[in-house]
Every structure is written in C-alpha cells, then in structure tokens.
Amino acid sequence: MISISTLWRVAGGLAAVLLLTPVHTQAQDLLNQLESQSTDSLRREYVTATFKGTRVINGHSIETPGKGSLVFLISHRFGTLNSGAYEFFGLDQATIRLGLEYGLTNNLAVGVGRSSLEKTYDGFVKYKAVRQSSGPRAMPISVTLLATSAVSTLKFEPQPERSTTSRFTYTYQALLARKFSSNLSVQLMPTLVHRNYVALRRDENDVYAIGAAARQKLTKRLALTAEYYYLLPGATADDYRNSLAVGFDIETGGHVFQLHFTNSQGMIEKFFVPQTTGNFFDGDIYFGFNISRAFQLRN
Amino acid sequence: MKPQVLFIVLLLGGLTALPGLAQSKFLTRTGSISFFSATPIEDIEARNEQVGAAVDVQSGQIAFTVPMKGFQFPRSLMQEHFNENYVESDKYPKATFSGTLVNWTPAALPTTGPQTVQVEGDLTIHGVTKRVRVPGTLEKQGNRLLVKSKFAVAPADYNIEIPALVRNQIAKSVDVTVNLACNPAP
Numbered sequence: 001m002i003s004i005s006t007l008w009r010v011a012g013g014l015a016a017v018l019l020l021t022p023v024h025t026q027a028q029d030l031l032n033q034l035e036s037q038s039t040d041s042l043r044r045e046y047v048t049a050t051f052k053g054t055r056v057i058n059g060h061s062i063e064t065p066g067k068g069s070l071v072f073l074i075s076h077r078f079g080t081l082n083s084g085a086y087e088f089f090g091l092d093q094a095t096i097r098l099g100l101e102y103g104l105t106n107n108l109a110v111g112v113g114r115s116s117l118e119k120t121y122d123g124f125v126k127y128k129a130v131r132q133s134s135g136p137r138a139m140p141i142s143v144t145l146l147a148t149s150a151v152s153t154l155k156f157e158p159q160p161e162r163s164t165t166s167r168f169t170y171t172y173q174a175l176l177a178r179k180f181s182s183n184l185s186v187q188l189m190p191t192l193v194h195r196n197y198v199a200l201r202r203d204e205n206d207v208y209a210i211g212a213a214a215r216q217k218l219t220k221r222l223a224l225t226a227e228y229y230y231l232l233p234g235a236t237a238d239d240y241r242n243s244l245a246v247g248f249d250i251e252t253g254g255h256v257f258q259l260h261f262t263n264s265q266g267m268i269e270k271f272f273v274p275q276t277t278g279n280f281f282d283g284d285i286y287f288g289f290n291i292s293r294a295f296q297l298r299n
Numbered sequence: 300m301k302p303q304v305l306f307i308v309l310l311l312g313g314l315t316a317l318p319g320l321a322q323s324k325f326l327t328r329t330g331s332i333s334f335f336s337a338t339p340i341e342d343i344e345a346r347n348e349q350v351g352a353a354v355d356v357q358s359g360q361i362a363f364t365v366p367m368k369g370f371q372f373p374r375s376l377m378q379e380h381f382n383e384n385y386v387e388s389d390k391y392p393k394a395t396f397s398g399t400l401v402n403w404t405p406a407a408l409p410t411t412g413p414q415t416v417q418v419e420g421d422l423t424i425h426g427v428t429k430r431v432r433v434p435g436t437l438e439k440q441g442n443r444l445l446v447k448s449k450f451a452v453a454p455a456d457y458n459i460e461i462p463a464l465v466r467n468q469i470a471k472s473v474d475v476t477v478n479l480a481c482n483p484a485p
Contacts, residue, residue: 030397033353034351048382252462296376
C-alpha cells in the first residue's frame with residue numbers, strides 16, 4: 001500500500017515540474033497568448049481587388065480608381081477575325097477609345113472618353129454604394145452604381161439635320177459582385193440603355209439587359225475573364241445579338257493588360273449592349289485589348 | 300523538511316510568482332510598424348498602426364503580430380499590389396515575431412532613458428520563418444514601456460517575388476521601423 005507521505009512527495013514533485021518547465025517555450029507562449037487575445041476578428045475588413053481593372057472587358061467592373069488616382073485607359077478593337085487574309089484577319093482595321101478616369105474619393109469616380117466609333121464622347125459617374133466585407137456586420141456582396149451618357153458627334157449630312165438632344169444616349173447600371181475566393185469573382189449587371197433617338201419606328205428607346213461576368217485567376221498575375229450581356233426579350237433582342245467576350249487579364253506590376261475576343265465592336269455601353277451584330281460562333285470576333293496606367297495626383 | 304511543507308512552500312511560491320509575472324508584461328494592440336523602400340526611381344512607404352505586441356521584462360521575451368492588410372500606402376494601387384501579389388495577405392494574413400532579449404536581466408531596464416538591446420528570434424513573413432537578430436531600445440516612461448527598433452528585411456529572403464518590370468522600383472532591402480508604446484498587462 002502506498003503511504004500518505006509518498007503521495008505528498010509525488011504531488012510536490014509534480015508541482016515543481018509544472019512550475020519550472022515553461023522557460024524555453026515562453027517566447028512562443030507569449031505569441032500564442034497575444035494571438036489568442038487578438039481582436040483582429042472583430043475588425044471589419046473590406047474585400048479588395050474583386051477585379052483587376054475598372055473594366056471587366058467591354059463593360060465596367062465594380063472597381064473605381066482610388067482617391068486621387070487618375071487612370072489613363074486605352075481600349076482598342078481590331079476588325080473581325082473572319083474578314084480574311086485581305087484584311088489581315090482584322091488587324092487592318094481598328095477602333096479605339098481613349099479614356100481618363102479619376103477617383104474623387106475611394107468610393108466615387110468620374111470619367112470621360114472618346115470613341116472613334118461614331119465619333120462619340122462619353123462621360124460617367126460611378127459610385128461604390130456597398131462594399132463586400134468580413135468581420136462584424138459582414139456584407140456578402142459589393143454594389144457599384146454607374147450612370148453614363150454618350151454623345152455621338154457624327155455630321156448629319158447627308159442625313160437631315162436633327163436636334164442635339166437626339167445625339168444622346170444614357171446608360172444606368174447596378175453592378176453587383178462577389179469575390180468568392182482570392183481566385184474567383186462573379187458580377188451581375190442589370191442594365192438600362194436609353195436612347196433619345198432611334199432610326200426606325202420598331203427600334204426601342206429603352207433597352208433592358210442583364211449582364212454576367214466572372215474572373216478566374218489562373219496564376220498570380222494571369223486571370224481568365226468572361227462577360228455576357230443578355231438582352232431582355234423585345235425588338236432589340238430580335239434584331240441584335242447578345243454581347244459576349246472572353247479574355248485574359250495580365251498584370252505586369254505597374255499596369256494591367258487585358259487581351260480579349262468579343263463579338264462587339266464598341267467599347268461603351270451604348271454600342272455593345274443594344275448594337276452588337278457579330279455572331280461570335282461564325283467568327284465575327286473582334287480581337288482587342290485594354291491598357292490602363294494609373295497616376296497618383298493627390299494623396 | 301517534511302514533504303508536506305515542501306509542497307506547501309512550492310505551492311505558495313507558485314501562487315505568488317504568477318501575479319508577479321503578470322505585472323512584468325506589457326501589451327499593445329495599436330503599435331506602429333512602417334517600412335520604407337528607397338530606389339532612385341521611386342520611394343515607397345507604408346504604415347501599419349494595428350500591430351499587437353507583448354513584452355515580458357521579467358523573462359526578456361518579446362512577441363509581435365502584424366496584420367498584413369493593416370499596411371496603409373499613399374497609393375491605393377500599391378496597397379492592392381502589396382496585398383495581392385507580394386505578401387499574399389489572403390494566404391498569409393499575419394507576420395509574426397517571437398524572440399528574446401539577448402543577455403537580458405530584469406535589472407537592465409533603467410528607470411530613465413532608453414536602453415539599447417539586441418533581440419534574437421523568429422521572424423515570419425509570407426509564411427517563411429527566419430532567425431534574425433536586430434537592435435532596438437527599451438524605455439520605461441511612467442508606467443508604459445516604449446519599444447523602438449529599426450532593421451532591414453530583404454523581400455527575397457521571404458520568397459516575396461518581384462516581377463522583372465518593377466524590379467528597379469522596389470528596394471532589395473526594405474527598412475522596417477518599429478514603434479510601440481506598451482501598457483502594463485492587466
């Protein structure tokens with residue numbers, strides 16, 4: 001039978017061991033302690049870089065330039081791939097849009113642009129209304145609101161003179177996006193294009209569409225992108241095609257190159273939403289690219 | 300001595316030692332770490348005010364935890380690139396340091412003026428852990444403990460890849476400045 005004194009001795013030994021051991025692991029313990037008391041999970045954190053650029057391909061993404069940042073954006077589309085060797089598979093032709101966009105705040109941006117197609121000037125206001133976040137009161141999606149106007153400045157002759165108002169087209173979009181993981185982002189874009197003037201009686205002044213877009217990263221600096229605008233049933237949907245685009249985002253450090261294939265020639269909403277004529281699967285595919293360069297004007 | 304007495308002495312010793320240890324600890328959740336990358340083309344500076352740190356002046360242990368997304372850059376695009384491409388904050392949300400003051404005795408902490416110290420320990424950035432030894436100072440100010448340190452970190456040591464196109468704009472060795480004002484742990 002074990003005596004009481006032996007028990008005491010064992011207990012004393014155990015106590016001594018418990019009190020004296022933690023010396024060499026203390027630094028690690030301090031770190032663990034620090035992390036266990038961490039309040040990081042209580043911090044609200046906004047999700048960033050849902051998309052790499054302010055455009056997915058043709059259309060806008062939820063992203064805006066940060067405060068004080070001026071982005072110079074060159075968008076370019078060649079002719080169609082099926083135009084044959086005579087047109088060098090489209091490379092002989094080109095349409096271009098030059099644009100500037102500026103972040104007034106981290107959530108509000110304005111931009112202007114000029115497309116060679118129909119000599120069109122455009123301007124827009126873009127506002128990040130809701131930002132996806134984690135932590136307390138987490139928000140599952142981001143919502144950016146976009147309003148654009150475009151004015152075609154083609155000469156009227158030989159057509160009869162019209163009012164200046166007839167040159168204007170407006171687009172309203174709600175861009176809803178979620179970054180599911182660091183690799184996958186998905187966006188939905190309910191869209192309304194209002195045209196002050198349409199050439200034919202059967203053409204619609206208001207065109208409704210729903211867009212969907214996604215980005216899947218392939219490597220750290222290369223991503224696959226896709227964008228599709230579905231025209232809601234109506235005369236426009238009967239006469240025109242839905243815009244489809246697929247491409248790659250390539251990041252080189254300072255800027256992002258976007259290379260893509262699309263059945264739309266224009267690079268602003270008034271062209272690619274209601275006026276796409278190309279049949280992607282017949283080879284009416286425009287090869288194109290967007291290049292952006294950011295300059296920080298103000299901190 | 301009887302074993303019973305020995306046990307009670309040890310127990311009492313343990314109990315009294317614990318609050319003593321607790322009081323020797325200093326903590327902060329709002330420490331500051333900034334880094335500076337200087338090249339002929341571009342200077343880049345970022346600051347993080349969300350550093351958690353603990354110092355035990357009794358044992359000379361020191362630990363840090365740095366949420367990588369807390370670094371604020373003057374340019375939003377730089378901040379995005381830093382998080383997305385360089386330190387991969389989603390994958391490696393924190394940088395940590397866990398080390399000890401070299402040749403430390405609690406008596407070495409003067410009541411006035413900064414005390415120069417060396418710290419040796421494990422620095423983990425971008426999932427890579429390196430043994431480092433850096434200089435710093437400790438200073439007792441009222442009941443607070445001020446910790447300052449300045450050292451260099453080479454991004455390449457921590458597998459932080461920098462693409463060729465911007466290689467000339469990011470320094471091979473980045474200066475890190477640590478500035479903490481720790482309060483006594485409750």
